Amino acid sequence: MKFYKAGAIPEVPNMYFIYGDGGTGKTSLFKRFKGKKLLFSFDKSTNPLRNQKDTDFMVVEEDDFPNIQQLVVGFLQRAIKSGEYQAIALDNVTSLQNLVLENIDNASKDNRQNYQKLQIWFRQLATMLRESNVTIYATAHQIDNGTGGLTGAGRYGADMNEKTFNAFTSVFDFVGRLYVQDNQRWIDCDPESGNHGKNRIDDRTKFHAEELIESKQEEQAKEEGAA
Ligand SMILES: Nc1ncnc2c1ncn2[C@@H]1O[C@H](COP(=O)(O)OP(=O)(O)OP(=O)(O)O)[C@@H](O)[C@H]1O
Ligand SMILES: [Mg+2]
Numbered sequence: 001m002k003f004y005k006a007g008a009i010p011e012v013p014n015m016y017f018i019y020g021d022g023g024t025g026k027t028s029l030f031k032r033f034k035g036k037k038l039l040f041s042f043d044k045s046t047n048p049l050r051n052q053k054d055t056d057f058m059v060v061e062e063d064d065f066p067n068i069q070q071l072v073v074g075f076l077q078r079a080i081k082s083g084e085y086q087a088i089a090l091d092n093v094t095s096l097q098n099l100v101l102e103n104i105d106n107a108s109k110d111n112r113q114n115y116q117k118l119q120i121w122f123r124q125l126a127t128m129l130r131e132s133n134v135t136i137y138a139t140a141h142q143i144d145n146g147t148g149g150l151t152g153a154g155r156y157g158a159d160m161n162e163k164t165f166n167a168f169t170s171v172f173d174f175v176g177r178l179y180v181q182d183n184q185r186w187i188d189c190d191p192e193s194g195n196h197g198k199n200r201i202d203d204r205t206k207f208h209a210e211e212l213i214e215s216k217q218e219e220q221a222k223e224e225g226a227a
Helices: 028-032 062-082 093-107 111-130 162-169 216-226
Strands: 015-020 037-041 055-059 087-091 135-144 156-158 174-181 184-188 206-208
Touching (some): 062 093, 062 111, 093 111, 093 135, 111 162, 156 162
Parallel strands (some): 015 135, 015 174, 037 055
Antiparallel strands (some): 135 156, 184 206
């Protein structure tokens, strides 16, 4: 534990978790983040960021699969320690989870224990990210459970083992679903929708995806302050 005197506790950078269907713009959204950035790509969907001068990439290759856990932790630690990056992205965690589970399954056939190991690994990863003092952006694919009930509540979630999702995202400040409607990109983080969603950063529940990092009100306040 670490003790902070009143008023001395430092502001911690935010952690964002965004899930959505393929092609909704999860990778592209990383453009909106400020400063020098690093994107870990587990699904090789890096094309939309190819021309970004402020973004470095770590792209996972097939040879890395058997040691993916050690490699991810090792490279993340190095990147964090370098102090070079203001934001780090993990794109996407669905792919990472599947690679990790494959390794755990290869090591032992005890299914229940394997899922526990998976959860523990992701909890430790999340803690490391939380302590990094860097803005974190993680993405995942979406799962569509279909419209079972009358209201359609809880239809969408992140495509991950549920307990692993909980273990990983418990430290995140923001969880939202990215989707396209009428040619516009939206993020829904309303916990009342029954989908995975939370927002500890401000009181918004649904907004244009472009405003994830900087809301319109904040921009307006800045402009008014500058005028
Ligand atoms: N805000 C935007 N305005 C216009 N086009 C966009 C926007 N965001 C993304 N796109 C375009 O949509 C396409 C898909 O975007 P992107 O690759 O970021 O989606 P993704 O969710 O990461 O997809 P995947 O799950 O396949 O990795 C790209 O061609 C990208 O240029
Ligand atoms: Mg992508």
